[in-house]
Amino acid sequence: MPTLTTHSPAETEMLGERWGREAQYGWIIGLSGDLGAGKTQLVKGLARGLGSVARVHSPTFTLVNEYSGGRLRLFHLDLYRLETREQIVAAGLEEYLQPDGVTVIEWAERMANDEWRMANLRRVKFEIIGETERRITYEDTDA
Ligand code: ADP
Ligand code: MG
Numbered sequence: 853m854p855t856l857t858t859h860s861p862a863e864t865e866m867l868g869e870r871w872g873r874e875a876q877y878g879w880i881i882g883l884s885g886d887l888g889a890g891k892t893q894l895v896k897g898l899a900r901g902l903g904s905v906a907r908v909h910s911p912t913f914t915l916v917n918e919y920s921g922g923r924l925r926l927f928h929l930d931l932y933r934l935e936t937r938e939q940i941v942a943a944g945l946e947e948y949l950q951p952d953g954v955t956v957i958e959w960a961e962r963m964a965n966d967e968w969r970m971a972n973l974r975r976v977k978f979e980i981i982g983e984t985e986r987r988i989t990y991e992d993t994d995a
Pocket of ligand 2: 958
């Protein structure tokens with residue numbers, strides 16, 4: 853599994869920007885890791901790499917933010933407040949798992965892997981290893 857360490861918020865954002873430039877229609881990027889690990893920072897880069905100038909912030913109350921204006925639409929989900937499959941379905945989030953664009957999900961670990969069928973998933977794990985160091989491990993799964 854590819855692993856890298858970033859040493860600043862800007863570096864994490866740059867990684868997201870690179871992924872945004874590479875992103876293809878239908879991609880899902882699942883982010884897991886503690887509060888403050890850098891998930892939202894990466895999403896800022898993703899939006900920029902896709903060419904959107906939208907202001908990125910965690911969709912804590914709305915559950916989904918949509919950023920347009922780029923090469924592909926970006927749907928930004930945050931599952932922090934959701935725990936069960938039922939809650940995720942009830943919140944209407946299932947449609948974003950076959951996105952008309954690209955979906956990025958914070959707190960993706962809230963989704964049990966065997967309960968969801970996701971194609972084109974990049975699973976990303978963030979670990980805080982220092983004040984400004986973050987270890988980022990990722991893996992692509994094609995189903
Ligand atoms: P999350 O969405 O995972 O809760 P955020 O991206 O909102 O995390 O916040 C990450 C915080 O950590 C920000 O305050 C950011 O400035 C700080 N930070 C320090 N070093 C890094 C790094 N290498 N990558 C990302 N964020 C970092
Ligand atoms: Mg966040």
